[in-house]
Amino acid sequence: MDNSHRQPLAYKNEDFMESSDARAIRILSEYYYPLTRFQQKKIHDTLVFFGSARITSDTTLPGGNRHPLAHYYDEARELARLMTQWSDNLTATSRRFVIATGGGPGIMEAANRGAADAGGQSIGLNIALPFEQEPNPYISPELSFEFHYFFMRKFWFAYLAKALVVFPGGFGTLDELSELLTLAQTRKLEKQLLILLYGRAFWKEVLNFEALVRFGVISENDLKLFSYADSPEEAAQWLKQGLTRLYLEPETALPENEQQTPAIARSRR
Numbered sequence: 650m651d652n653s654h655r656q657p658l659a660y661k662n663e664d665f666m667e668s669s670d671a672r673a674i675r676i677l678s679e680y681y682y683p684l685t686r687f688q689q690k691k692i693h694d695t696l697v698f699f700g701s702a703r704i705t706s707d708t709t710l711p712g713g714n715r716h717p718l719a720h721y722y723d724e725a726r727e728l729a730r731l732m733t734q735w736s737d738n739l740t741a742t743s744r745r746f747v748i749a750t751g752g753g754p755g756i757m758e759a760a761n762r763g764a765a766d767a768g769g770q771s772i773g774l775n776i777a778l779p780f781e782q783e784p785n786p787y788i789s790p791e792l793s794f795e796f797h798y799f800f801m802r803k804f805w806f807a808y809l810a811k812a813l814v815v816f817p818g819g820f821g822t823l824d825e826l827s828e829l830l831t832l833a834q835t836r837k838l839e840k841q842l843l844i845l846l847y848g849r850a851f852w853k854e855v856l857n858f859e860a861l862v863r864f865g866v867i868s869e870n871d872l873k874l875f876s877y878a879d880s881p882e883e884a885a886q887w888l889k890q891g892l893t894r895l896y897l898e899p900e901t902a903l904p905e906n907e908q909q910t911p912a913i914a915r916s917r918r
Contacts (some may be wrong), residue, residue: 687809696748698748700822701822721848722758724880725760726760729764746811746812757773811840813829846877
């Protein structure tokens with residue numbers, strides 16, 4: 650039989666898979682591929698770190714002095730280490746509150762590195778960009794993902810997260826923070842998401858939430874959607890107390906049979 654004119658299977662045809670007609674298939678793949686990995690690794694939920702890709706422990710000013718924000722790298726690393734140690738000691742059949750980041754350098758690297766310091770696993774949800782977004786080396790290899798679509802990456806940030814720690818950052822950090830604050834404010838999250846702004850002085854200057862209340866564009870009650878911390882120890886204490894109260898105490902903890910299944914695999918959360 651002459652097979653010289655036989656066409657490849659549609660899902661093996663690269664021209665088709667990269668075409669606009671196959672966009673829905675590509676989007677679904679960015680949903681199902683991470684889902685499969687999370688199920689395999691029994692990852693139930695996450696603790697998400699946001700922050701600048703440009704803040705490193707050795708960031709310096711033109712004169713050679715250490716950048717005033719450089720200490721946030723060290724503190725993100727320490728907080729991730731403390732939280733990983735705590736979560737790894739929880740008695741559960743699934744992995745709870747796994748550190749998750751955007752997978753890049755800066756604060757993201759610091760958080761993945763802190764989890765590695767504690768001997769734990771961590772997730773990197775990387776995005777393909779023309780600059781500054783290579784996966785950092787501290788992500789658990791089997792939990793390192795590369796996304797093309799920003800909205801699918803944001804979905805995975807939001808859906809498994811039980812807590813969010815936001816370090817100083819730029820447009821990307823502000824975008825991610827604003828989106829999750831909006832979801833919490835409008836009750837589109839079927840869970841209570843703990844939101845912690847790390848670095849009170851930075852955030853108080855960059856975002857004047859009190860002015861938003863004063864101008865009537867948010868309510869005073871919206872200020873209860875988040876809190877502040879200024880040290881790894883303060884942040885860790887606040888997170889542990891909140892996560893324990895909301896998700897680990899007997900009256901709020903999931904039944905054991907549900908703990909064995911990642912939250913994303915259940916119909917509603």
